[in-house]
Amino acid sequence: MTDRAPQASADTILPAGDPTPPVLAVKARSQWRDVWDQFRSHRGAMASLVFLIAMILFVLAGPLVWRLDPTALDIRNKDLRPIVNALWGAEKVSWAHPMGTDNLGRDLMAQIMQGGRISLAVGAAAMILSIVIGTFVGVIAGYFNRLDGLLMRLTDLFLALPLLPLLLVMMLLFRDPLRAAFGPEQGIFILIVAGIGITSWMHTARIVRGDVLALKEREYVLAARSIGTPSRRIITRHLLPNVLSPILVSATLGLATAIITESALSFLGLGFPPDFPTWGKILADSVPRMTAFPERVIWPGLAISLTVLAVNYIGDGLRDALDPRIRGL
Amino acid sequence: MLTYTLRRLLIAIPTLLFIAFVIFMLLELAPGDPMANMPLTIPPEVKEKMREALGLGQPWYVRFPLWLNQFFIVEPQYWIDGLFGTNFADGAQRIISFQSRSPVFDTIAQRLPQTLWVVGMSYVVGVLIALPIGIISAYRQYSVFDQAGTFVSMIGFSVPPFFSGVLLIVIFSVTLGWLPSIYDTTLVVNDWASFKQQLAQMVMPVMVLALQTTAQVSRYMRASMLDNLGQDYVRTARAKGMRESVVVLRHVLRNSMIPVITVIALGIPSIFGGAIITEQIFKVNGLGQLLIIALQGNDIPMVMTLTFLFAILIVLFNLIADVLYGVFDPRIRYD
Numbered sequence: 001m002t003d004r005a006p007q008a009s010a011d012t013i014l015p016a017g018d019p020t021p022p023v024l025a026v027k028a029r030s031q032w033r034d035v036w037d038q039f040r041s042h043r044g045a046m047a048s049l050v051f052l053i054a055m056i057l058f059v060l061a062g063p064l065v066w067r068l069d070p071t072a073l074d075i076r077n078k079d080l081r082p083i084v085n086a087l088w089g090a091e092k093v094s095w096a097h098p099m100g101t102d103n104l105g106r107d108l109m110a111q112i113m114q115g116g117r118i119s120l121a122v123g124a125a126a127m128i129l130s131i132v133i134g135t136f137v138g139v140i141a142g143y144f145n146r147l148d149g150l151l152m153r154l155t156d157l158f159l160a161l162p163l164l165p166l167l168l169v170m171m172l173l174f175r176d177p178l179r180a181a182f183g184p185e186q187g188i189f190i191l192i193v194a195g196i197g198i199t200s201w202m203h204t205a206r207i208v209r210g211d212v213l214a215l216k217e218r219e220y221v222l223a224a225r226s227i228g229t230p231s232r233r234i235i236t237r238h239l240l241p242n243v244l245s246p247i248l249v250s251a252t253l254g255l256a257t258a259i260i261t262e263s264a265l266s267f268l269g270l271g272f273p274p275d276f277p278t279w280g281k282i283l284a285d286s287v288p289r290m291t292a293f294p295e296r297v298i299w300p301g302l303a304i305s306l307t308v309l310a311v312n313y314i315g316d317g318l319r320d321a322l323d324p325r326i327r328g329l
Numbered sequence: 330m331l332t333y334t335l336r337r338l339l340i341a342i343p344t345l346l347f348i349a350f351v352i353f354m355l356l357e358l359a360p361g362d363p364m365a366n367m368p369l370t371i372p373p374e375v376k377e378k379m380r381e382a383l384g385l386g387q388p389w390y391v392r393f394p395l396w397l398n399q400f401f402i403v404e405p406q407y408w409i410d411g412l413f414g415t416n417f418a419d420g421a422q423r424i425i426s427f428q429s430r431s432p433v434f435d436t437i438a439q440r441l442p443q444t445l446w447v448v449g450m451s452y453v454v455g456v457l458i459a460l461p462i463g464i465i466s467a468y469r470q471y472s473v474f475d476q477a478g479t480f481v482s483m484i485g486f487s488v489p490p491f492f493s494g495v496l497l498i499v500i501f502s503v504t505l506g507w508l509p510s511i512y513d514t515t516l517v518v519n520d521w522a523s524f525k526q527q528l529a530q531m532v533m534p535v536m537v538l539a540l541q542t543t544a545q546v547s548r549y550m551r552a553s554m555l556d557n558l559g560q561d562y563v564r565t566a567r568a569k570g571m572r573e574s575v576v577v578l579r580h581v582l583r584n585s586m587i588p589v590i591t592v593i594a595l596g597i598p599s600i601f602g603g604a605i606i607t608e609q610i611f612k613v614n615g616l617g618q619l620l621i622i623a624l625q626g627n628d629i630p631m632v633m634t635l636t637f638l639f640a641i642l643i644v645l646f647n648l649i650a651d652v653l654y655g656v657f658d659p660r661i662r663y664d
Binding site (some may be wrong): 071095156157159160161162164165167168170172173174256260263264267268269280282283284287290291294297301304306308309312313316 | 351394488492498499624
């Protein structure tokens with residue numbers, strides 16, 4: 001990883017009224033521009049980015065256009081099949097419900113939109129939490145030798161915990177107190193985000209620690225320290241920008257696992273309360289009747305799988321783009 | 330090497346004790362009361378006696394050492410007694426499940442074969458599929474096969490088992506009707522017909538789990554092969570005029586297997602605990618399903634014992650992976 005600080009300061013050192021434009025500035029391209037160019041050449045990652053943006057738009061802006069209430073019962077229109085079924089036979093289909101309805105007449109498309117909002121919000125929040133914890137632990141452990149042994153022992157300890165069983169235990173134990181304290185939806189949201197965040201920061205911490213250990217021996221850190229820069233500023237100005245790329249990559253992977261974990265919890269019946277749709281919950285609710293209505297399993301399952309696939313591909317592309325060794329190939 | 334192993338074993342003891350303590354305290358904080366489902370007509374003093382009979386009357390700093398004693402001393406004694414007909418245990422109190430009122434380890438022993446069969450088999454199948462994929466992908470990097478392999482492992486990473494399993498059921502059980510969707514654990518294999526039946530019911534859960542193993546292991550195999558294919562000793566081997574198959578399959582493969590073996594070893598604990606969802610879908614009554622039932626029934630001794638067993642396996646296989654790494658790679662010296 002190249003240090004960006006000297007380049008930035010060279011720009012600012014130039015006198016403000018200098019009439020000749022700096023020659024270098026024309027040729028110099030920012031690091032992120034290079035990364036973006038490399039990222040664009042990864043076709044799978046580009047397609048995934050487009051898909052992910054479309055998916056986010058679908059769940060965020062969708063309900064503004066598709067104004068059906070996902071929880072509204074419409075018992076006359078129950079068990080409608082998706083509109084594609086009209087292609088191979090006259091079944092109960094309706095343009096009013098393109099993805100069909102469930103056994104209580106709730107519109108599946110509205111449910112998928114609402115569920116996607118929750119699933120993506122949980123995934124993003126849990127990912128941010130785990131990245132923040134992981135980066136904090138990693139930087140502190142890598143930078144301060146005294147804390148290194150202790151924090152890495154803690155990380156190893158967390159890695160030795162059986163995480164899914166413990167997550168299930170946490171869900172079960174703290175569901176009721178948090179529900180009482182913050183309300184049914186907020187309580188579970190906080191619980192799931194905290195649970196996933198606390199159980200998934202270890203890999204980020206290890207990667208960040210390894211990088212910080214190498215970076216802090218570099219000359220520019222020595223230079224910064226010799227002019228009396230406090231540790232806090234060395235970390236925020238010199239170390240953090242340079243460990244940003246591994247953090248970004250592990251953030252995408254973290255998002256993917258967080259979405260899957262949330263869906264798994266919902267699937268096992270330990271997630272959000274009933275009649276509060278998330279993708280995993282819609283899937284789990286549809287399993288008992290999947291012999292008659294397989295599409296109700298397939299819609300949410302496809303939504304989860306494709307979103308996670310897209311996020312994984314973006315992570316793959318980011319890793320390639322951020323790795324200067326393969327850039328430009 | 331031996332001193333390293335011994336040191337790691339010694340470190341593992343406080344680690345495991347601490348994990349046991351964390352799990353115990355987590356369950357201690359549980360608001361759920363195992364007596365909550367008892368009839369309200371039971372007088373309070375009787376209820377108090379029942380609580381004591383369940384071992385709940387004492388504070389945690391009494392019960393935690395008691396539990397440790399039961400787990401590490403009493404239960405192995407019973408196990409040895411069962412094996413050799415001795416009488417070490419001498420009727421000591423075992424860990425009793427709240428739900429079934431029977432010893433926790435008896436239930437675990439009943440559930441273990443199913444988990445080992447289905448999940449263990451899937452792990453073996455997954456690894457056997459993954460190794461050739463990884464080798465060919467690396468040898469023909471960026472070929473169509475490599476792209477396809479990458480895509481398959483991406484699918485394996487992205488499609489959660491609760492979707493791939495359900496999808497398989499929809500396709501092969503509902504639409505085609507080829508395979509049973511429910512794993513029949515009472516089936517006794519004693520002739521050809523029942524063997525075929527056993528095979529049929531194992532195909533889907535094994536494939537669902539194998540897909541995930543394959544995704545992971547084939548990635549590692551590919552990366553490790555790529556690392557080694559560019560090394561100088563490969564050029565030397567080729568320059569000596571060795572056949573390509575010898576170069577790849579003997580020289581490169583052997584060296585590439587070193588990190589892969591540790592990855593495989595690290596994945597083994599998940600055989601026992603990680604298949605919770607798949608067991609739930611295919612109704613395999615293994616350990617994962619046992620954990621879910623125990624959780625829903627507030628069966629604290631069962632949850633505690635199972636979770637701690639998983640923790641022991643993880644710590645143990647971490648150690649085995651590290652030791653194996655040193656055994657296979659003479660460049661690595663821990664001492």
